[in-house]
Amino acid sequence: MGSRVKWAALAACVVVACAAAFGIKQLVSNHPDTGSTAAMNAFAAAWSKQDAATAASYTTAPGQASEALTQTFQAMNARQVDVVVEKPVEYSDGTASFSLRTTWTFDKDHTFTSTSNAGARNLSTGWKITWEPAVIAPGLPIGGSIREVRTDATPAPTVNSRSGKTLLYLQPVNEIILDPTQTRNVAASARQLAVTLQPIAPLVTADVINQKLAETPGKAITAVTLRDSDMGVMTRNPSSVPGVTVRKAGMLVMADRRLNSPLEAGLTNYWQAIRDATAGWQVQMVGPGMAPRRLDGEQGPPGADVETTVDQGVQLSLGDAAVEVGQPATIMALDATTGGILGVAQNSYAADRAITLDTAYPVGTTLDPVLTAVDRSARDAQETPQAVLDRLGLGVQFTVPGASTPTSGPGVATIDLQSETSKMSMTNMAALGVAMARSSTGTRSSVAPFVIKGVPTKVVGGALGDLGADLTKPIWQAMTTTAKTGDASDLTAAPGLRALVGTNGPEGPGWFVGVQGGKVIVIYTEGPKSGTAALQVAQKYFRIK
Structure with missing residues (x-):
């Protein structure tokens, strides 16, 4: 009897255990069908x-x-x-x-x-x-x-001058932003912001701010970008103005605050390409009251510094010369032996007109002696005038890394030996000046202007090449005559000057292409009496260089 009871109890336990196991299997399934x-x-x-x-x-x-x-x-x-x-x-x-x-x-x-x-x-x-x-x-x-x-890898690359000194470097800046949707009275905010900025940025007036607002209706604008040191000059925090915020950012800026150049856009574009190529990434977790926490990511090595041909002293002189006239003026200097760009400057009038080194502008009478020599040389050598022009750097198109405008691309140079409809870019004229300077020292070959050491300029539409004395000698003689007894003869403080000077009529533009002191100087001006204006800019440069 006792044995049968034990077996019955054991059997009951087995049934319960099986039922329990069967129930768990139904409740917990890796493939639920619900x-x-x-x-x-x-x-x-x-x-x-x-x-x-x-x-x-x-x-x-x-x-x-x-x-x-x-x-x-x-x-x-x-x-x-x-x-x-x-x-x-x-x-x-x-x-x-x-x-x-x-x-x-x-x-x-x-x-x-x-x-x-x-x-x-x-x-x-x-x-x-x-x-x-x-x-x-x-x-x-x-x-x-x-x-x-x-x-981005640290340290950030710097852009250096020809001597190795820092020309441009990454600097913390403050973007002063006015959002018209965040203020009840936009005009009042513009006036208050202008007053706030007056001690450090007096040119950013209420009219300037309102003009920016009008160009992008209903959208926020950056009134001005200031370095950290500039912020302390103001007596009032800009963000206290209704609708104004201050956004921290980083910007490539001139190490010498006295310098200002159209080259900044091209050099910044090249520098940014290096930063982009070496950029890394990171996934972060962020939340209220917590510092960003890295979850994953990779970072490349720092990019190399950008070595340029820019001479800071020359650039400063060019800047002082460009503001000599009250009409658009741009001045460019190059090393007469290598074609390296030593600096480019322009006044505010030229900046407003968006004058660039790439755009082709009418040359008028400036190249008359050149075209005469080209025509004669082409006939003697039984080749096309275009081929001769190309060897001089005229008729081709240059894209100069670090100098060409990133957004516009090069202009189209055109030459017509029978009319005054020829157009050249400042870079074309610079190449001509360097070719003539080199020929005068016995180096009878042309080179493309450049600004970043080791980075070649792209030349399309023709080929540069060797230059015979039959071509360069009459051009050099014409440049000598222009400087000694012609339109450039009144210039002082420029011993040994050789120059081409000309205009495209009373309304311009005006040109000056000079070789002096181991440098090539190219000046482009616009407006009435632009030929005279080009000579004024040249004179100011020679006196202060």
């Missing part, structure tokens, strides 16, 4: 499409989820997102758990992958993902997000 899997996959699919609203609709808090996902999608700025549901488990109490493996793919094909744990609940409206910020990334706080940011 609606939880569908909700998880739909959520992941919407996330993969970066559709914040749809993804949020599958959560228990659509408003909060949509805001957090939208912020993250914008901050990550990924080219592609792949979200995979892993380890889905459903429980008998109407809940489930799963993991999300998310891979963000960015430009240049770098990726960031994270795995987060999440849960789901079976509500009256169906299965919903239990929303919390950690669904996006493990440990993400409320109000936080993850972001992908560019990183």
Whole structure:
């Protein structure tokens, strides 16, 4: 009897144990056939499409989820997102758990992958993902997000002068921004901002600010960009003006604040290309009250410094000469032996006219002696005048890294031996001047102007080449005559000067191409009596150089 009871009890235990095991298997399954899997996959699919609203609709808090996902999608700025549901488990109490493996793919094909744990609940409206910020990334706080940011190697490259001294360097700056949508009285804000800036930027008047606002209606404008040292000069914080904010940034600026040159745009463009090529990336977690936390990333080595042919002393002299006249004037200096650009300066009138080294402008009578010599040389050598012009640097197009305007591209030089419709860029005229200077010392070949050491200038539309004495000698003689007894004979403090001077009629433009003291000087002016204006700029340069 006792034995049968024991066997019965044992059998009952086995039945209970089997039933319990069978129940757990049904409650916990790696492949549930209920609606939880569908909700998880739909959520992941919407996330993969970066559709914040749809993804949020599958959560228990659509408003909060949509805001957090939208912020993250914008901050990550990924080219592609792949979200995979892993380890889905459903429980008998109407809940489930799963993991999300998310891979963000960015430009240049770098990726960031994270795995987060999440849960789901079976509500009256169906299965919903239990929303919390950690669904996006493990440990993400409320109000936080993850972001992908560019990183730059340190130290930043500098742009150096021909002597190796720093010409341009990365400097913290303050962008003074006026947003017309953030002030009730835009005109009053413009006036107050102008008064605030007056001690350090007196030229940024209320009229100037209003003009900028008118050019982009309803949009914020940068009234001025100031260095940190400039901020202390003002007696009032600009951000106290309604609608004004101060945004910290970095900018490539002149080490010598007295210098200002159109070369800054081209040199900055080249410098930026180096920064872009060596840039890294980083994924960070950010949130209220926490410092950004690095999650992943890579960083390349610092870029090389940019070595240029710019002479800071020459650049300063050019700047003083350019402001000699009250009409557009641009002046350029080159090394007469190598063609290296020593500096370029222009006054505010030329800057407003967007005068560039690349654009082709009418040359008028300036090249008359050159064209005469070219025509004769071409007939004697039985070749086309265009081929001769190309060897002199005329008729071709130059793209000078660090000097050519990044946004416009080179102008088209044109020569007509029978009329005064010829057009040249300042770079063309510079190449001619250097070719003549080299020929006078026995080096009978032309070279392309350049400004970054070791980086060649692109020449299209023809080829530079050797120059015979039959071509260069009459041009050099004409330049000598112009300097001694012609239009440039009144210039002083320029011993040994050789020059070409000319205009395109009473309204210009006017040109000066001179060789003196181992340098080539090219001046371009516009407006009435522009030929005289070009000579005035030249005289100022020779007196102060």
